[in-house]
Amino acid sequence: MTDAIVVEGVRKRYGDKDALDGLDLRVGRGTVHAVLGPNGAGKTTLVRVLSTLLRPGAGRAEVAGHDVVTRAREVRRRIGLLGQHAALDEELGGRQNLEMFGRLYHLGARHARVRADELLERFGLADTGRKAVKRYSGGMRRRLDLAASLITEPEVIFLDEPTTGLDPRGRAEVWKAVRSLVGGGTTVLLTTQYLEEADQLAHRISVVDRGRVVADGTADELKALTGGDRIDVVLRDGGQLGAAVALLPLAQAEISVDVDRRLLSAPAADRVKTLAGVVRALEDAGVEAEDVALRRPTLDEVFLHLTTGDDPVDPVDPVKEAV
Numbered sequence: 001m002t003d004a005i006v007v008e009g010v011r012k013r014y015g016d017k018d019a020l021d022g023l024d025l026r027v028g029r030g031t032v033h034a035v036l037g038p039n040g041a042g043k044t045t046l047v048r049v050l051s052t053l054l055r056p057g058a059g060r061a062e063v064a065g066h067d068v069v070t071r072a073r074e075v076r077r078r079i080g081l082l083g084q085h086a087a088l089d090e091e092l093g094g095r096q097n098l099e100m101f102g103r104l105y106h107l108g109a110r111h112a113r114v115r116a117d118e119l120l121e122r123f124g125l126a127d128t129g130r131k132a133v134k135r136y137s138g139g140m141r142r143r144l145d146l147a148a149s150l151i152t153e154p155e156v157i158f159l160d161e162p163t164t165g166l167d168p169r170g171r172a173e174v175w176k177a178v179r180s181l182v183g184g185g186t187t188v189l190l191t192t193q194y195l196e197e198a199d200q201l202a203h204r205i206s207v208v209d210r211g212r213v214v215a216d217g218t219a220d221e222l223k224a225l226t227g228g229d230r231i232d233v234v235l236r237d238g239g240q241l242g243a244a245v246a247l248l249p250l251a252q253a254e255i256s257v258d259v260d261r262r263l264l265s266a267p268a269a270d271r272v273k274t275l276a277g278v279v280r281a282l283e284d285a286g287v288e289a290e291d292v293a294l295r296r297p298t299l300d301e302v303f304l305h306l307t308t309g310d311d312p313v314d315p316v317d318p319v320k321e322a323v
Contacts (some may be wrong), residue, residue: 004029004156004187005050010059012045012211019045021211022059027204032178032188034202036195038307042211043191044084047158050189051081064155080149080157084164086141087148088133094144095120095129101148112151119147123177139170143177156187163197175200195303209307222302231268231278234291238262247285249277268294 005027012020020042027033035043048054050063052072061068064078088097095116102112120126123143133141142162149157159178163171171194178201181188192198198205199219207215207222215222235244244264245255255266268274271294282289 002028004064005033005189006060006062007046007050008060010046010049010061011057012042012049012054013057018211020049020056023208023212025206025213025216027187027189029187030182030185031203032182032190032201034198034205035189035191035208036193036198036205036303037191037208038303039193041208041307043208044160045211046208047081047160047189047191051079051158052076077152078155080152080154082142082146082149082157082159082162084161086145088141088145090134091132093130093132094125094136097133097144098148098151101151105152107151115151119150122180123147124173137170138166139173142166142170142174146174146177150181150186154186156189157181159188159190161191161193163192163194171197207303207306214306215302220296223296225302225305229268229271230265230295231274232291232293232295233264233278233282233289235262235264236288236290240287243285244282244287247281247287249281250274262290 003026005025007023007025010020010023011018019040023042023046025033025035025046035046037043045054049056050061050068052068052075055069063075066074066078068075089100092100098116098119099109099112102115103109107115116129117126120129123146125140125144125147128136128140133144136144146159146162162178163174166174175197178188178190188201190198190201202219204216204218205222206213215225233244233248235241238259241257241259241262241264245257248255248264248266250266255264257264275292275294279289279292
């Protein structure tokens, strides 16, 4: 079996709103698969369905070869879940937290201690294992939370916006930890609003909007959907933006203008030819460019291109519907 997660036509409604509207998804074993989408697109609802916390209204889903409804107990034995909020005891030390989680998962006392030590070492927390969690930095807390979700060595782990609220250093620490998981063979489903995070970590990315997957592929494949490479021109004098647009040997309808940044941006189907033509046209007209650069589209542009921007579905607390 090559797929660790299979989702086919899954639906979930909250009142008269579809949080998931016939969503399809496949995640290969031993990969990081990012689910990218705006607030309310259905990302967290999808994780709750796959982790057996919610029953789908229709469709089917399997995790590690087991149906999330009819084989929910088998699914739970094979997964780890890192939610948006840390599930740690602030007064206990890092090692004590991990040992506590081990006992909650019915590990013997000795096994729980050994497993705690292994995970502290793996996530670079061995020197802080006795320190109270309330004294941890944000990145350290998330790494410890991630370690706790791995106490039973799950085949699949769900990370629901794991770096929300972290500073760049903390995010980098979590990214390093996620890469180490995949290196050990774990499958990771990552939901995120951080486009850079998906770009850095994911083997494949699914863009979700209004409860459906609207695009799926590698980062490069998704970036190609916006029209391929682009050329960016920053002018020294913003007052010349209008004149520069008229001068450029490009279709004017395809040129975007950012007045505040004195920036022109346009598709560059032929990288070298486009660059040479733009530089020549500006020089001939005496329009001075502060910077000219070729670049690939960003995931931000893919995101804006693919998602609707309509009001999202904000579901009510689904605890009452948990399995």
